[in-house]
Amino acid sequence: MNAMGQLQTLVNGIVLGTLYACLAVGFSLVWGVLNIVNMLHGSLIVLGGYITYFAWHSYGIHPLLALPAVALLMYALGYVVQLLVINKVVHQPVLVTMTLTFGLDLILYNFMTVYYTATPRRVTLDLGATVIGGIAIPFDRMLGMVLALVLTGLLYVVMRRSRVGRAIVAVRMDSAAAALMGIKVNRIYAITFGIGALMAGVTGVIFAMVYPVTTNLTGIYLGKAFVICVIGGLGSVQGALVGGIVLGIIESFAGQFFGPQHAITVGFLLMLVLLVVKPTGLTGIKGYE
Amino acid sequence: MDRRLQYILFAVWVLALASTPFWASNYIVRLAVVVAMYSALTLSWNFIGGFAGYPSFSTAAFFGLGCYAGALAQRAGIPMVLAWGVATLATGAFAAALGAIILRLRGHYFAIGSIAVVEVVRLVISSWGSLTGGGDGLNLPLLSGGPNAVARIFLIVMVTLMIVTFLITVYVDRSRLGFGLRCIQQNEDAANMAGVNITLYKVIAYTLSALFCGTVGAAYASWTGYIDPTDSFSIIMTVKVPVMCLLGGPGTVLGPVIGTAAFTLLEEVFWANFLDYNRAILGAVIVILIFFLPGGLLAISYRGLGARLFGRRKAAA
Amino acid sequence: MTILVAERVSRNFGGIRAIDDLSFALNQGEIVALIGPNGAGKTTLVNLLTGVLRPSSGHIRFEGADVTAQRPFEAARRGLARTFQIVQPFPRMSVLENVAAAALFGGKQESVAAAMGVAREQLEFTGLTAFADRPASALTLAGRKRLELAKSMATSPKVLMLDEVNAGLNSGEIDGALALIHQIADRGVTILVIEHLMKVVLSLAQRVLVLHHGQLIAEGPAQQVVRDPRVVEAYLGEKFAKRFGVEAAQGEVAHG
Numbered sequence: 017m018n019a020m021g022q023l024q025t026l027v028n029g030i031v032l033g034t035l036y037a038c039l040a041v042g043f044s045l046v047w048g049v050l051n052i053v054n055m056l057h058g059s060l061i062v063l064g065g066y067i068t069y070f071a072w073h074s075y076g077i078h079p080l081l082a083l084p085a086v087a088l089l090m091y092a093l094g095y096v097v098q099l100l101v102i103n104k105v106v107h108q109p110v111l112v113t114m115t116l117t118f119g120l121d122l123i124l125y126n127f128m129t130v131y132y133t134a135t136p137r138r139v140t141l142d143l144g145a146t147v148i149g150g151i152a153i154p155f156d157r158m159l160g161m162v163l164a165l166v167l168t169g170l171l172y173v174v175m176r177r178s179r180v181g182r183a184i185v186a187v188r189m190d191s192a193a194a195a196l197m198g199i200k201v202n203r204i205y206a207i208t209f210g211i212g213a214l215m216a217g218v219t220g221v222i223f224a225m226v227y228p229v230t231t232n233l234t235g236i237y238l239g240k241a242f243v244i245c246v247i248g249g250l251g252s253v254q255g256a257l258v259g260g261i262v263l264g265i266i267e268s269f270a271g272q273f274f275g276p277q278h279a280i281t282v283g284f285l286l287m288l289v290l291l292v293v294k295p296t297g298l299t300g301i302k303g304y305e
Numbered sequence: 306m307d308r309r310l311q312y313i314l315f316a317v318w319v320l321a322l323a324s325t326p327f328w329a330s331n332y333i334v335r336l337a338v339v340v341a342m343y344s345a346l347t348l349s350w351n352f353i354g355g356f357a358g359y360p361s362f363s364t365a366a367f368f369g370l371g372c373y374a375g376a377l378a379q380r381a382g383i384p385m386v387l388a389w390g391v392a393t394l395a396t397g398a399f400a401a402a403l404g405a406i407i408l409r410l411r412g413h414y415f416a417i418g419s420i421a422v423v424e425v426v427r428l429v430i431s432s433w434g435s436l437t438g439g440g441d442g443l444n445l446p447l448l449s450g451g452p453n454a455v456a457r458i459f460l461i462v463m464v465t466l467m468i469v470t471f472l473i474t475v476y477v478d479r480s481r482l483g484f485g486l487r488c489i490q491q492n493e494d495a496a497n498m499a500g501v502n503i504t505l506y507k508v509i510a511y512t513l514s515a516l517f518c519g520t521v522g523a524a525y526a527s528w529t530g531y532i533d534p535t536d537s538f539s540i541i542m543t544v545k546v547p548v549m550c551l552l553g554g555p556g557t558v559l560g561p562v563i564g565t566a567a568f569t570l571l572e573e574v575f576w577a578n579f580l581d582y583n584r585a586i587l588g589a590v591i592v593i594l595i596f597f598l599p600g601g602l603l604a605i606s607y608r609g610l611g612a613r614l615f616g617r618r619k620a621a622a
Numbered sequence: 623m624t625i626l627v628a629e630r631v632s633r634n635f636g637g638i639r640a641i642d643d644l645s646f647a648l649n650q651g652e653i654v655a656l657i658g659p660n661g662a663g664k665t666t667l668v669n670l671l672t673g674v675l676r677p678s679s680g681h682i683r684f685e686g687a688d689v690t691a692q693r694p695f696e697a698a699r700r701g702l703a704r705t706f707q708i709v710q711p712f713p714r715m716s717v718l719e720n721v722a723a724a725a726l727f728g729g730k731q732e733s734v735a736a737a738m739g740v741a742r743e744q745l746e747f748t749g750l751t752a753f754a755d756r757p758a759s760a761l762t763l764a765g766r767k768r769l770e771l772a773k774s775m776a777t778s779p780k781v782l783m784l785d786e787v788n789a790g791l792n793s794g795e796i797d798g799a800l801a802l803i804h805q806i807a808d809r810g811v812t813i814l815v816i817e818h819l820m821k822v823v824l825s826l827a828q829r830v831l832v833l834h835h836g837q838l839i840a841e842g843p844a845q846q847v848v849r850d851p852r853v854v855e856a857y858l859g860e861k862f863a864k865r866f867g868v869e870a871a872q873g874e875v876a877h878g
Contacts, residue, residue, distance in 0.1 A: 110416050116595045281428045484726060500777060
């Protein structure tokens with residue numbers, strides 16, 4: 017393959033990577049702060065996609081307009097689920113929390129499959145592609161990338177600058193100390209989980225513009241979130257960005273050399289290798305166990 | 306629970322399952338085979354997840370490997386029961402090698418690694434079409450006699466595997482290995498300092514957890530006559546098994562058996578009536594279980610419950 | 623006769639040199655104190671000696687054999703026992719089972735039953751018999767420290783390293799702990815104590831090692847070390863040096 021082809025693959029990978037960063041950041045935050053692996057994450061993304069699709073299909077609402085509504089809806093959903101259900105087990109061992117969120121996921125997945133059926137839905141925007149310096153980027157992906165960067169950037173600013181954001185970081189570092197400083201840890205947990213659901217939902221909106229929406233993809237999205245967290249480290253926007261872009265580039269090249277169906281396997285294998293060699297991820301941000 | 310009572314309860318349950326061909330419908334017989342099968346899987350999981358406390362989600366990887374190893378061996382002409390032996394050894398060897406690497410991880414990372422193993426093995430098997438038939442699956446020679454007679458044969462097979470894994474559990478529970486695993490589960494670093502060879506014990510537990518999953522997988526393949534990657538490496542199975550153990554009481558001898566029985570009962574009651582929602586119901590069962598039964602069914606103080614139900618006379622006795 | 627030797631041992635953590643070219647020897651049967659300011663590397667040194675950490679360079683020899691690359695459970699089985707500053711029991715096991723675990727594995731007992739027997743002896747020795755069947759998590763801090771001691775004794779150690787065994791104890795409990803340590807020494811066990819309490823150091827130790835920034839800055843009999851100006855500057859301070867100097871001179875010192 018010539019240099020131009022390589023460059024195209026690289027650019028594809030980076031664009032894909034920004035979408036992946038958006039996919040993983042909510043998951044990473046919940047894991048880093050609550051020490052919970054949220055098995056619901058993939059399904060929440062697809063749920064966001066379905067809401068977007070039906071707003072588009074039944075009411076003609078453009079996804080960009082639907083985005084804020086989906087964000088709010090998903091935030092509320094996440095907040096409530098955390099408060100009512102997950103909060104009860106937040107300090108229990110891994111087996112319990114993972115199985116619990118898996119159980120919740122089964123419920124959500126089942127209802128989506130029954131209600132929406134697994135037939136893939138597409139939001140077709142027909143935007144065409146731009147060509148910059150010989151590299152083609154489909155417009156819908158470009159839009160997706162911009163949105164993904166804007167939203168993760170926004171989250172980053174919120175985490176660094178706002179009171180809530182600082183509180184979340186404090187709880188992430190040491191929940192006992194945070195409580196002693198007057199932070200209502202349970203409320204922060206609920207807010208964080210809400211943010212996680214929100215980011216999953218908006219990822220779903222973005223993805224709906226680029227990919228088909230179907231419940232078959234929930235497991236794949238969840239798997240990618242894992243891989244990105246292991247690559248990039250837990251609980252930070254930077255980690256999700258690094259992890260997402262690395263995975264995007266790897267999948268892009270792996271798809272080129274091994275065929276697209278093996279791209280995912282390569283991601284998993286990389287994750288396994290990293291887990292054994294350096295579980296704290298490339299950014300070295302120490303996750304919980 | 307008193308040891309002898311445990312053994313008696315187990316024996317009664319085994320008899321109940323094994324005798325189903327004599328008093329129950331063919332449907333119930335098939336259900337009994339599945340219960341025995343899952344009991345063996347859950348008892349196996351108990352070694353790594355219950356005794357050692359490592360949240361493994363690898364059951365489907367071992368079961369699936371057993372399916373394929375057994376199927377390939379049979380198709381190569383090896384007699385059925387020997388093929389099961391081959392599958393057992395192959396799965397055990399795989400687990401031992403994998404364990405040496407993956408057991409360095411703890412908590413969430415171990416859990417995720419163990420799920421990733423299922424996915425990677427499934428993908429490898431799917432892709433290696435020339436050997437495994439890929440997504441089209443593999444056919445095996447079916448036993449003659451018709452489905453009902455064959456089901457009865459495999460009832461005996463699965464019940465035997467259930468008994469074998471139970472006996473090994475009893476042995477481990479009372480042995481040095483069991484003691485060491487419990488130490489690892491409660492405080493791995495302290496166990497290390499106290500002189501427990503933690504790496505060796507963890508690998509043994511992980512291998513034990515895999516061995517009979519391989520046998521069960523191979524036997525299952527022989528029973529159904531057809532396997533494919535999606536069903537052999539099912540994420541649902543890999544999550545159901547730990548849940549069954551959680552339901553009964555992890556780290557105990559009888560817990561896995563009780564949990565499997567209770568879970569299957571629940572599943573039957575709901576599945577039969579609400580096929581479309583069976584995943585949601587499984588999910589709901591899991592959620593309710595975790596809320597109300599943190600130690601599993603065996604951890605409920607039945608004496609306390611009895612005292613409250615039957616008045617103070619019982620409690621004072 | 624030397625039983626445990628550290629030869630030019632160093633340990634780095636990233637850019638930080640936690641232990642720097644350290645050499646010393648423990649002789650069979652002696653009681654040695656390891657003192658120094660917080661962060662000097664005392665616990666790191668014990669971790670190196672018991673296989674929890676591996677030296678970045680240098681060697682460790684136990685009874686003549688090179689044990690530099692040993693793992694913690696191997697150290698325990700060889701007879702290199704240690705207690706922890708922050709006690710580490712098996713919380714849901716009984717006190718008896720906790721000690722039996724140490725006897726069974728580190729102490730290489732033949733069977734669970736034999737280990738239980740050894741455990742009962744050690745519980746009696748440390749005065750914990752009354753708590754034998756209570757869960758370890760139910761013990762008070764002083765009780766847990768004794769449990770640590772019982773567990774390490776159950777491994778039949780040749781060398782016992784005590785990491786701030788008196789932290790958090792009141793003076794009555796400390797006296798009790800001291801008595802136990804003397805009894806352990808009488809059994810021929812070589813003891814290394816990490817201590818901040820100078821009264822304990824002076825009443826127990828025949829020799830004192832002083833650690834500062836990962837280096838051994840002084841070594842010798844207690845009276846001598848306590849007067850060493852480097853030790854005074856790094857750790858003791860003028861006021862205490864004077865006081866301990868006086869007490870040492872008055873003979874309230876090392877048990878011979």
